[in-house]
Amino acid sequence: MTIPNLAIHMNRKVNEGIAIKKQKDILPLAAVLGEEKNQGFFADFLAREMDCQKEDVLSYELSLYPYEAGCQLGLNGELISSPRLDNLTSVVACLKGIISAREHAEGDGLSIIALFDNEEIGSRTKQGANSGILLQILERIYSASGYSREEMWQAVNGGFMLSVDVAHGLHPDYMEKADPTNRPVLNGGVVLKQAASQAYAGDAEAVAIIAGLCQQEAICYQQFVNNNDIPGGSTLGSMASALVPMRAMDIGVPILAMHSARETMGARDQEHLNNLLQAFFMA
Numbered sequence: 001m002t003i004p005n006l007a008i009h010m011n012r013k014v015n016e017g018i019a020i021k022k023q024k025d026i027l028p029l030a031a032v033l034g035e036e037k038n039q040g041f042f043a044d045f046l047a048r049e050m051d052c053q054k055e056d057v058l059s060y061e062l063s064l065y066p067y068e069a070g071c072q073l074g075l076n077g078e079l080i081s082s083p084r085l086d087n088l089t090s091v092v093a094c095l096k097g098i099i100s101a102r103e104h105a106e107g108d109g110l111s112i113i114a115l116f117d118n119e120e121i122g123s124r125t126k127q128g129a130n131s132g133i134l135l136q137i138l139e140r141i142y143s144a145s146g147y148s149r150e151e152m153w154q155a156v157n158g159g160f161m162l163s164v165d166v167a168h169g170l171h172p173d174y175m176e177k178a179d180p181t182n183r184p185v186l187n188g189g190v191v192l193k194q195a196a197s198q199a200y201a202g203d204a205e206a207v208a209i210i211a212g213l214c215q216q217e218a219i220c221y222q223q224f225v226n227n228n229d230i231p232g233g234s235t236l237g238s239m240a241s242a243l244v245p246m247r248a249m250d251i252g253v254p255i256l257a258m259h260s261a262r263e264t265m266g267a268r269d270q271e272h273l274n275n276l277l278q279a280f281f282m283a
């Protein structure tokens with residue numbers, strides 16, 4: 001499908017800034033059909049795809065997402081441009097980290113990664129981070145492994161959670177949007193995100209633990225706070241660490257144009273994030 005823009009000739013004021021109305025301006029074009037074929041063409045398509053009768057399709061969900069592949073760019077290939085860097089970059093690092101640490105781990109604790117649905121719509125769903133799902137799964141793992149509830153709570157209280165999501169990198173065209181002193185740059189390393197409002201999970205103790213780990217493993221890191229007049233987004237870190245009371249820290253790679261159809265990140269930052277997750281699971 002495609003969402004064709006209105007030609008500039010029919011909207012001469014487009015460069016003065018326009019409000020994009022969801023209902024009017026971003027309806028996708030899916031097909032060009034003869035008039036007689038319009039009725040139920042999508043149900044026909046689904047039935048063909050599923051190799052079943054049209055009447056057997058009782059319900060469906062439809063989401064659109066950019067289809068183009070990512071690419072490397074920059075004079076030295078130092079940038080990555082791709083849809084959904086938010087938040088595939090973190091998923092890759094978490095998966096690689098827990099898999100490679102498993103081969104070297106010596107400790108007897110439980111290492112878990114949780115990849116939640118619905119973060120961008122607030123996490124308030126049965127399978128989202130702002131639900132009981134994480135705690136419920138922890139309880140079931142501990143009880144199935146023969147541990148008591150008390151032992152599980154001790155492990156939770158002694159545990160540490162990383163909330164891994166992208167951060168705003170310093171945009172060269174909009175330097176004034178960043179905090180004057182905490183300005184993460186692309187390829188400058190993993191970002192430790194802090195907010196006095198606790199929109200990001202973390203406190204002085206959590207920062208010290210992750211900064212110490214980065215220093216010990218020679219992993220580049222940088223610190224981020226929002227410009228006080230420009231509140232950024234939030235992450236699931238503060239929700240998840242409240243529902244499963246545990247020390248936690250929000251981290252991630254810095255990117256430009258967050259939530260655009262294509263986002264841009266530094267290629268070396270993926271290495272830094274991968275290294276930190278691996279060190280975290282081995283610590």
Ligand SMILES: [Zn+2]
Pocket residue numbers: 086120259
């Ligand atoms: Zn996001």
